Amino acid sequence: MELTKQQFTEDLRKSLTQNFAKTTKNANDQEIYMSLARVIKGYYSKIWLEDNEYKDKTAAKQTYYFSIEFMPGRMLKSNLLNLGLLQTVRDALADIGSDLDKISENEQDMAIGNGGLGRLASCFMDSLASTGLPGNGNGIRYKYGLFKQRIIDGYQVELPDVWLTNGNPWEVRRSDKAVEVKFGGNVWMEEIGHGRYTPHFENQETILAVPYDTAMVGYENKTVNNLCLWRAELPEGSEVIHPSLDYMQDVDTLSAVLYPDDSNYSGRLLRLKQEYFFVSAGLQRIVNHYLNLGLPLPRIPEHVAVHINDTHPALCIPEFMRILIDEHEMSWESAWQLTVKTMSYTNHTIMAEAMEKWSEEMMKSLLPRIYQIIVEIDNRFAKEYIPKVGPSLVHNTRIVKDGKVHMANLSIIGSHSTNGVAKIHSDLLKDVVLHDFYIIFPERFNNKTNGIAERRWIQIANEELSGLIDETIGKSWRKDLNDLTVLKAFQDNDEILNKFEAVKFHDKERLAKLILEKNGITVNPNAIFDVQVKRLHAYKRQLLNLLHIMKLYFDIKDGNAENMVPRVFIFGAKAAPSYQYAKAIIKAINEVANMINSDTDVEDKLKVVFLENYNVSLAEQIIPSANVGEQISLASTEASGTSNMKFMLNGALTIGTLDGANIEIKDAVGDENIFIFGMNKDDVLEYYTNGRYQSTEIYNSNPILKRILNAFVDGSIPNIENEGREIFDSMTVYNDEYFVLRDFDSYVETQKRLEDYYRDRHAWNKSCLLNIANAARFSSDRTVREYAEQIWQINPR
Numbered sequence: 001m002e003l004t005k006q007q008f009t010e011d012l013r014k015s016l017t018q019n020f021a022k023t024t025k026n027a028n029d030q031e032i033y034m035s036l037a038r039v040i041k042g043y044y045s046k047i048w049l050e051d052n053e054y055k056d057k058t059a060a061k062q063t064y065y066f067s068i069e070f071m072p073g074r075m076l077k078s079n080l081l082n083l084g085l086l087q088t089v090r091d092a093l094a095d096i097g098s099d100l101d102k103i104s105e106n107e108q109d110m111a112i113g114n115g116g117l118g119r120l121a122s123c124f125m126d127s128l129a130s131t132g133l134p135g136n137g138n139g140i141r142y143k144y145g146l147f148k149q150r151i152i153d154g155y156q157v158e159l160p161d162v163w164l165t166n167g168n169p170w171e172v173r174r175s176d177k178a179v180e181v182k183f184g185g186n187v188w189m190e191e192i193g194h195g196r197y198t199p200h201f202e203n204q205e206t207i208l209a210v211p212y213d214t215a216m217v218g219y220e221n222k223t224v225n226n227l228c229l230w231r232a233e234l235p236e237g238s239e240v241i242h243p244s245l246d247y248m249q250d251v252d253t254l255s256a257v258l259y260p261d262d263s264n265y266s267g268r269l270l271r272l273k274q275e276y277f278f279v280s281a282g283l284q285r286i287v288n289h290y291l292n293l294g295l296p297l298p299r300i301p302e303h304v305a306v307h308i309n310d311t312h313p314a315l316c317i318p319e320f321m322r323i324l325i326d327e328h329e330m331s332w333e334s335a336w337q338l339t340v341k342t343m344s345y346t347n348h349t350i351m352a353e354a355m356e357k358w359s360e361e362m363m364k365s366l367l368p369r370i371y372q373i374i375v376e377i378d379n380r381f382a383k384e385y386i387p388k389v390g391p392s393l394v395h396n397t398r399i400v401k402d403g404k405v406h407m408a409n410l411s412i413i414g415s416h417s418t419n420g421v422a423k424i425h426s427d428l429l430k431d432v433v434l435h436d437f438y439i440i441f442p443e444r445f446n447n448k449t450n451g452i453a454e455r456r457w458i459q460i461a462n463e464e465l466s467g468l469i470d471e472t473i474g475k476s477w478r479k480d481l482n483d484l485t486v487l488k489a490f491q492d493n494d495e496i497l498n499k500f501e502a503v504k505f506h507d508k509e510r511l512a513k514l515i516l517e518k519n520g521i522t523v524n525p526n527a528i529f530d531v532q533v534k535r536l537h538a539y540k541r542q543l544l545n546l547l548h549i550m551k552l553y554f555d556i557k558d559g560n561a562e563n564m565v566p567r568v569f570i571f572g573a574k575a576a577p578s579y580q581y582a583k584a585i586i587k588a589i590n591e592v593a594n595m596i597n598s599d600t601d602v603e604d605k606l607k608v609v610f611l612e613n614y615n616v617s618l619a620e621q622i623i624p625s626a627n628v629g630e631q632i633s634l635a636s637t638e639a640s641g642t643s644n645m646k647f648m649l650n651g652a653l654t655i656g657t658l659d660g661a662n663i664e665i666k667d668a669v670g671d672e673n674i675f676i677f678g679m680n681k682d683d684v685l686e687y688y689t690n691g692r693y694q695s696t697e698i699y700n701s702n703p704i705l706k707r708i709l710n711a712f713v714d715g716s717i718p719n720i721e722n723e724g725r726e727i728f729d730s731m732t733v734y735n736d737e738y739f740v741l742r743d744f745d746s747y748v749e750t751q752k753r754l755e756d757y758y759r760d761r762h763a764w765n766k767s768c769l770l771n772i773a774n775a776a777r778f779s780s781d782r783t784v785r786e787y788a789e790q791i792w793q794i795n796p797r
């Protein structure tokens with residue numbers, strides 16, 4: 001939008017006076033942030049209103065992305081960038097003696113997600129708006145986001161994330177759009193003639209769902225979509241008869257906390273309540289809005305697509321059926337057709353422990369009507385498909401069995417599309433994990449490789465690199481990332497390569513400063529910055545990284561590292577609070593870090609840094625400065641990964657396995673520009689089928705590994721008596737579930753090759769440039785366009 005510095009400064013002054021009775025002279029940074037955010041909201045709200053009117057007028061089809069997690073991070077700079085105001089506001093603030101970066105730090109990260117799945121949802125929100133696609137989010141407004149992580153004595157300690165204390169300036173509470181969501185009680189069916197039944201209810205608990213809307217502003221266009229987050233409250237009128245304290249507390253807890261488990265299923269009642277709560281509220285609002293436009297219900301799939309982000313919102317399927325049948329008297333057959341046409345589903349993991357399976361008893365007592373509908377869906381599925389595909393296939397794919405409701409089965413049967421998030425992952429779904437479904441519904445399966453919102457991950461996170469790209473190839477890449485391919489023309493231009501190296505060096509100096517401030521560790525910006533940032537999980541194998549660090553440490557101690565290129569290993573990772581093994585690894589990383597960082601023999605050859613509380617805003621500070629990104633999950637376990645794409649876009653080289661999107665990154669950059677090691681998925685599957693892995697054989701025959709693993713239990717690494725034992729046993733007694741030892745040698749060799757390559761500055765810089773130049777296919781703009789065309793059938797404005 002068009003705006004002069006003077007106009008903006010005037011608006012900010014006004015906002016400071018109106019909101020805080022302050023001037024630019026005596027306001028503190030928090031007050032400036034709040035006033036600034038309100039000014040910005042004022043600017044985009046006009047576009048928001050106009051786009052809503054446009055959407056209503058055209059009744060064009062819209063997508064609603066249902067996700068129990070979102071992780072937008074900070075909104076201020078993103079909104080400024082997308083409105084085209086970043087530079088104007090930066091300059092205007094400088095004029096009044098203020099600094100945008102410092103002001104921005106007063107914004108609490110909106111961290112209502114765990115990791116990959118939630119961050120992907122937010123990248124999609126940015127990309128949908130920025131590609132002009134009508135696509136909205138639907139989720140829960142948790143009062144407390146993902147816990148804040150502190151490291152105390154090397155241990156993870158979890159603190160509550162009280163992100164709403166100062167208020168959230170971006171949200172709009174819409175009381176007029178509140179709806180009621182009902183739980184429990186009894187339901188019985190009454191015949192109303194012509195073989196039709198209507199449900200009756202008694203003793204239900206009613207909760208009011210109040211939506212809070214946040215504008216998702218498109219990049220330099222006219223689109224503003226909506227992220228709708230629901231809060232649980234006491235229903236209106238409940239002041240007449242004072243409700244029980246238990247009930248009041250129930251209402252309060254419903255939207256209070258995000259479950260802190262990533263890739264793990266917890267069959268807790270409150271979680272099921274949360275799932276139904278945001279599903280029911282979201283669908284009610286969509287249907288109400290649709291009917292208010294005067295459109296006929298049987299045509300709803302022409303105007304509405306509902307996406308189920310993993311199985312947490314799978315209750316969309318029976319709830320949509322309930323609304324159509326019970327509230328709008330539609331026949332089962334018609335309602336089912338509309339439901340399947342409207343719904344689509346993404347799977348994000350093949351980890352067995354993540355698969356949601358609710359006990360029938362719980363489902364029946366909490367959601368009696370939904371349970372009935374699920375059973376009916378299941379029975380009709382069996383009746384229709386046994387004659388077509390036989391009883392055994394139907395048995396394997398049934399929704400209700402062994403006393404459980406299988407949510408993935410419900411999602412596939414009740415939708416027209418099931419996709420994985422990278423080629424290898426979608427293939428594994430078809431060939432292995434969901435093979436029986438694939439036989440029944442081959443046309444429903446497809447792949448949508450993940451992507452990242454390039455605006456946040458380079459334009460905002462790495463302004464200096466963005467500036468250099470502008471200088472080199474012009475600015476068009478900011479609108480269309482495909483234009484980065486023009487950089488290929490400079491791959492042998494040393495003058496340009498040196499400039500890219502210089503930018504990376506500045507980024508590393510900045511991170512070095514942060515590390516000194518936060519951890520009191522001095523690191524050398526000339527060292528290789530080698531980074532692994534992601535949730536802590538055994539399958540992601542942070543331990544493999546740590547074993548390699550120990551190898552380097554012993555090399556130094558033994559005097560075998562004279563010519564080693566100095567390295568700084570940087571970790572960021574939260575562990576689920578109940579995931580003891582993951583917490584043991586965090587403790588071990590921190591104790592190894594203490595040991596190495598304080599050993600004077602090591603000098604600055606090797607440093608290990610664990611940065612606490614990894615989240616979106618910290619990622620924006622870490623990723624630009626990486627030389628190497630670690631993507632070392634066991635092949636076949638990481639569905640896609642998305643930090644791999646962020647590193648690539650910021651000119652870091654990947655060391656990784658043939659897993660997730662690493663494979664597609666390798667295809668994009670070529671073998672010379674990535675470091676691949678270890679088993680591939682077929683090697684792993686082969687071990688699974690023949691069952692012949694014996695980790696102790698490797699332990700006993702590999703003296704280097706033996707020495708490293710022994711260090712975890714013989715006191716060489718101090719202060720990890722219990723954790724060291726747990727880790728040691730996992731590698732030996734419990735047969736190393738994720739083949740860390742099996743891939744160790746290959747990893748070490750590849751790390752060595754990487755180190756040698758780093759010495760050749762021209763070759764290294766060229767590879768970095770080629771990673772950037774080939775990053776466009778990992779833009780989430782590309783991903784959402786594919787969803788839009790192939791699954792949702794929605795068009796850009």
Ligand code: NBX
Pocket residue numbers: 115116117118120261262263264265266310348349354355356421450638639640641642660
């Ligand atoms: O989703 C992640 C995957 O692990 C990543 O490989 C992928 O890049 C990312 C985005 O597609 N998955 C994730 O964050 N969570 C879950 O998959 C999950 C599944 C079930 C559950 C809890 C979490 N109960």
